[in-house]
Structures are given as C-alpha cells and as structure tokens.
Amino acid sequence: MERVLIDGVPVFWARGPEPLTAALLFGCGGRDETFRTIGITHLVEHLTMGSLPRVHHDRNASVDLDVTIFTATGRPDQVVTFLDGVCRTLADLPTDRIDKEAGVLTAEGGNYTDPTSAALYSQRLGVQGAGLAPWAGPGYDRLSAEQVRAHAARFFVAGNAALVLTGPPPADLRLPLPPGPRPEHLLPEPMPTAGPVWFEHVVAEVGVSLLGTGGPVWAQGMEVLSERLEQIARHTHGLSYEVGGDVVPLDRDRRIFTLTVDAREGQEAEVAGLLWTELRRMADEGPTGAELADRCEAARELADDPRAVEPELLDAAVRELFGMAYQDPATRLAQRSRVTPEEVRAAFREALSTAQLVVPCGVAPDLPGLAEGGCRRDRQEPTGRVFRPPLLAKVLTKDARGLRLILTxxxxxxxxxxxxxxxxxxxxVVGVEEDGAGRTVFGLHGCQVPVDPELFKGAEAAVRAVDAAVPAALRYRRSELVNLD
Ligand SMILES: [Zn+2]
Structure with missing residues (x-):
C-alpha cells in the first residue's frame, strides 16, 4: 500500500483488479448531525451527485454514521473527471436545488444504518451522535441553504478527506477541495445505566448492543457470538434467517457493537431469549479454542481474496480520518491468532452489565436479570402547572383521563x-416542532411531549413558555413533505 499527498489530501493506493476504482472519503456521517439537521449529510451527497453530468461508467455515493464516500470505476480519465467534479461541487453546492432533492430524499427514505442497530444506538446515547439514527428529525424541507453550506464548509474540506485508488494515481489527478482543518467530532458519552436492560421499539428484528473496544479480542468474540447465534437460531430452532450487526466508535478505543437477529413472526420473544442466553454463555464460559481458530481461518481467507485490496485501502483511509492506528493484514492476523478464550470471556463478562436488548413493539420477552429500559421516565409527577384534556375528550376516551401536561x-x-x-x-430539548397552535417537544433522552391546546385545555400558556425558553434555532414548522415516519 502506498500513501501520497495530492492537493493536501492523503491518497492510499495499491494495485487491485482492473478497471481503476476511486473512493473519495470524508470523515462525516449521520453522527455529525444534530436533531435539527438530521439528513443534512445525505442532502450534501445528493446535491453533489445530482449536479454531475451524465456518464456511462459506474459511480455511486453513500453515507453511513461515520463516513461519506463518493466512488467511481472506469478509465483513469473518467475517474479524474469524476473526482474533479465532486470536489468543485462540494466547494460551491447548488443549494437552489434543495427543494427538488428534499422530495427525492424523502421518497428514498435512506438510513445511515440498519433500523435495529439505530434503535440500540439511540437507547445508549440518547438523541445525539449515532443515537440520532432512528429519528426522522424535522424533514429535508426544513434544511436551509445556510445550514447546508455551513455543514459542507465544516466537514467537506481537504483536511477531512482521504482518497483510495486501486491503481497508481493518474498524472493529472487533482482534488480541488476547499482548504480546511479536520473537524472535531461530537463524541457523546453513553447515558448512565444501572445494568443490562431490554426495551421495545418499532423494529422488525431482535438485537443487542454492548460496550467493547477496538482490537482483536472483541473482533474475535463478536464473530464467534454471531456464528453461534446463526447456528442455533437457524439450524437448531429454525426461528431465524439472518444475523447482522454494526459497530460505531465512541472514541479511539471504545466501540458500541450491535448484533441483530431476524425472527419469524411470533418467535421474537424466543429469539430474544436465545440471544441473551448465548451472550451470558460467552461471559460465563467464553469461546472454545476451535471457535477462535475457525475465525482466524475465515479472516485469513478474506485477506487472501484479490478483491480485498479495496476494503483494505478503505480501512487505512478511515483510520487516518479518525486518528486510529492502521495495521496491515498480516499483523492483524497474528494478533487474532494470539487471542485466548479466557481473554474473550473476561471481555464479555465485563461488558455484560452494559447489554441493551431491543425487541419489536408488543413483544414481551422473558429475560432474567434484565430491567426494562426505553425513554427516560419515572412515576413521580414534578411540581408545576397542570393541564388536563378537555372534558369531551375525557368522556370519549379512557386514555385521556389519565393524561396530564405539566409545565415546570x-x-x-x-x-x-x-x-x-x-x-x-x-x-x-433537541427540537420543537410547530404545527399550528401546537408544539411537540423532543428531548435528549428519547421522550416527546405534545404541548397542544387541542389535547390540553388552556395549554396556550405552556406553548408560550416553550417558545420563550427554547432557542429559535431548535424550533421549526412541521414538514410539508409526506409523513416522515
Ligand atoms: Zn419518555
């Protein structure tokens, strides 16, 4: 692997299968947004790709929680033209096209990660960083040209970019990005918890998240756990078809790992039970030596695949963008092969108290040792002015009778x-949605409170208090695009 600098951007290249593939990465993803600006990175990507001229070679772009990537495959001159176009567009985004792209993006409904991992990140981090992932936010039509330009100016700059090439850099390759330093990323700390929890969410799968670390012990451990679940859930019980997962960095060392298992309808509680049982088994007994050896063998085969050139370059580029050390495949394999069953057992034993398990809404799993999580709530009403539903609503619906809005x-x-x-x-407060006379207040810990005179008699006073207390930058009118959920 070679590393050179072009226009201040680190370029990682190695010879891979033809034709030439280029991937221009930026250290910017969904976790760099706020509730108010959810989707803005995806909008920057769409504005950029949508303004490039039509071509016949392959090109694409993607955004996940950490990274935005623009890729092209073709002749060197085509790749050079593509990269030049992307860089020039990012330096001067066609913000007059926001309205059009807002509609396209709403219809596309893209996610930065799978919905189950998204719910798990939000339970752990609240409505910030990677915890924004399951939220729709204000909507694409509530993102202004100023917000888009400010986001691009902070994150889509030479100091926050890296390029990957599966061949030597063409002589005329230029990366005319705006200059700018590598930005600081907001790295929220996980919400404090007393122990492992389970919670319901609008997800289709069962999943769990754990606090772990980067490096070979957790890589080996999570792979063994995933293999075991696949074997047990699929082959033994016939309950499940796919085991997935994701990982996001908390900082240079710590990671949030997720593991997701899909379940046939009606079997979710049983799959959740299996997941929790296997997790505890890893913490009690650890993996076997044979299981660890099997994972080393799988990693070795992956590294030997000629198609591994591009993922390896991408790994080096991402690590550079986030200040993490890169190690070549041989070093990583050697580290993996030294991991012992006891090291994995100890790591899982320590992490067991951080387990958070999600099940689809309405599923009531039997999970010994797990408390119920969810948004932050308690049974104690705070002191303040109390608003009740109008009399008619109380007559019509039983639910309305217990409902109270309290302004403290x-x-x-x-x-x-x-x-x-x-x-x-x-x-x-992370956002306040204005819908006529009513407001919906969104909180950092996952709660939503409707402050609406139609729901609560006399709540106009509470609306005035919310408007006075919450900065204008966090308030927005309800999206006019179709239902974002
Ligand atoms: Zn709540």
Missing amino acids: DDGVALRDPDGDVHRIRFSE
Whole structure:
C-alpha cells in the first residue's frame, strides 16, 4: 500500500483488479448531525451527485454514521473527471436545488444504518451522535441553504478527506477541495445505566448492543457470538434467517457493537431469549479454542481474496480520518491468532452489565436479570402547572383521563395513561416542532411531549413558555413533505 499527498489530501493506493476504482472519503456521517439537521449529510451527497453530468461508467455515493464516500470505476480519465467534479461541487453546492432533492430524499427514505442497530444506538446515547439514527428529525424541507453550506464548509474540506485508488494515481489527478482543518467530532458519552436492560421499539428484528473496544479480542468474540447465534437460531430452532450487526466508535478505543437477529413472526420473544442466553454463555464460559481458530481461518481467507485490496485501502483511509492506528493484514492476523478464550470471556463478562436488548413493539420477552429500559421516565409527577384534556375528550376516551401536561420551572412533563412521567428540561430539548397552535417537544433522552391546546385545555400558556425558553434555532414548522415516519 502506498500513501501520497495530492492537493493536501492523503491518497492510499495499491494495485487491485482492473478497471481503476476511486473512493473519495470524508470523515462525516449521520453522527455529525444534530436533531435539527438530521439528513443534512445525505442532502450534501445528493446535491453533489445530482449536479454531475451524465456518464456511462459506474459511480455511486453513500453515507453511513461515520463516513461519506463518493466512488467511481472506469478509465483513469473518467475517474479524474469524476473526482474533479465532486470536489468543485462540494466547494460551491447548488443549494437552489434543495427543494427538488428534499422530495427525492424523502421518497428514498435512506438510513445511515440498519433500523435495529439505530434503535440500540439511540437507547445508549440518547438523541445525539449515532443515537440520532432512528429519528426522522424535522424533514429535508426544513434544511436551509445556510445550514447546508455551513455543514459542507465544516466537514467537506481537504483536511477531512482521504482518497483510495486501486491503481497508481493518474498524472493529472487533482482534488480541488476547499482548504480546511479536520473537524472535531461530537463524541457523546453513553447515558448512565444501572445494568443490562431490554426495551421495545418499532423494529422488525431482535438485537443487542454492548460496550467493547477496538482490537482483536472483541473482533474475535463478536464473530464467534454471531456464528453461534446463526447456528442455533437457524439450524437448531429454525426461528431465524439472518444475523447482522454494526459497530460505531465512541472514541479511539471504545466501540458500541450491535448484533441483530431476524425472527419469524411470533418467535421474537424466543429469539430474544436465545440471544441473551448465548451472550451470558460467552461471559460465563467464553469461546472454545476451535471457535477462535475457525475465525482466524475465515479472516485469513478474506485477506487472501484479490478483491480485498479495496476494503483494505478503505480501512487505512478511515483510520487516518479518525486518528486510529492502521495495521496491515498480516499483523492483524497474528494478533487474532494470539487471542485466548479466557481473554474473550473476561471481555464479555465485563461488558455484560452494559447489554441493551431491543425487541419489536408488543413483544414481551422473558429475560432474567434484565430491567426494562426505553425513554427516560419515572412515576413521580414534578411540581408545576397542570393541564388536563378537555372534558369531551375525557368522556370519549379512557386514555385521556389519565393524561396530564405539566409545565415546570425548567421544562415540560407528560404523564401518560400508564402513569409514567416523561420529563424534558428546556436544557435537554433537541427540537420543537410547530404545527399550528401546537408544539411537540423532543428531548435528549428519547421522550416527546405534545404541548397542544387541542389535547390540553388552556395549554396556550405552556406553548408560550416553550417558545420563550427554547432557542429559535431548535424550533421549526412541521414538514410539508409526506409523513416522515
Ligand atoms: Zn419518555
């Protein structure tokens, strides 16, 4: 692997299968957004790709939680033209096309990660960083030209870019990006928890997340766990078809790992039970030596595949963008082969208390040792001005009778029909949606509180208090695009 600099951008290249493939990466993804700007990275990508002239060679772009990638495959001159066009467009985005792309993106409904991992990240981090992943936010039509330009100016700059090439850089290759430093990323700490939890969410699969670290012990451990679940769930019980997963960095060393298992309808509780059982078994007994050797063998085969050139270059580029050390495949394989069953057992034993398990809504799993999680709520009503549903609503629906909106000195709270109290302090508000006379307040810990005179008699006073307390930058009118959920 070679590393050179072109126009200040690190370029990683090695000879891979023809034709030439280029991937221009930026250290910017969904976790760099805020609730107010959810989708803005995807919008930058669409504005860029949508303004390039039509061509016949392969090209593509993608955004995940960490990284945005623009790729092209073709003749060297085609790749040079593509990269030049991407860089020039990012330097001066056609923001007059936001309206058009907003509609396209709403219809596309793209995600930065799978929905199950998204729910798990939000449970752990709240509505920030990777925890934004399951949220729709205000909508693409609520992103302004100023916000788009500011996002691009901060993240889509030479100092935050890296290029990967599966052949030597063409002599006339230029990367005319705006200059700019590598940005600081907001790295939220996980919400404090007392122990392992399970929670319901609008997901189709069962999943679990764990706090671990980068490096060979966790790589080996998560792969063994994944293999075991696939064997047990699919072959033994015939309950499940696919085991997936994701990982996001918390900082240079720590990672959030997710593992997802799809389940046939009606079998979700049983699959959740299997997942929890196997996780505890890893913490109690660890993997066998044979299982670890099998994972080394799989990693070796992957590294020997000629198609591995591009993923290897991408790994080096991503690590450079996030200040993480890169190791070549031989070093990584050697490290993997030294991992012992006891090291993996100890790592999982320590992480077991951080387990968070998600099941689809309405599923009631039997999970010994797990408390119920979800948004942050308690049973205690705070002191403040109380608003109740209008009399007619109370007559018509049983649910309305227990419902209360409470305006406190420092925020709002909702007592739901189950008696749970969802409290959002004004300092924890991530967004306020305005819909006519009503407001919906979104909180950092996953709660939503409707502050709406149609739902609560006399709530106009609470609306005024919310509008006065929450900065204008966090308030927005409800999207006019189709239902974003
Ligand atoms: Zn809540």
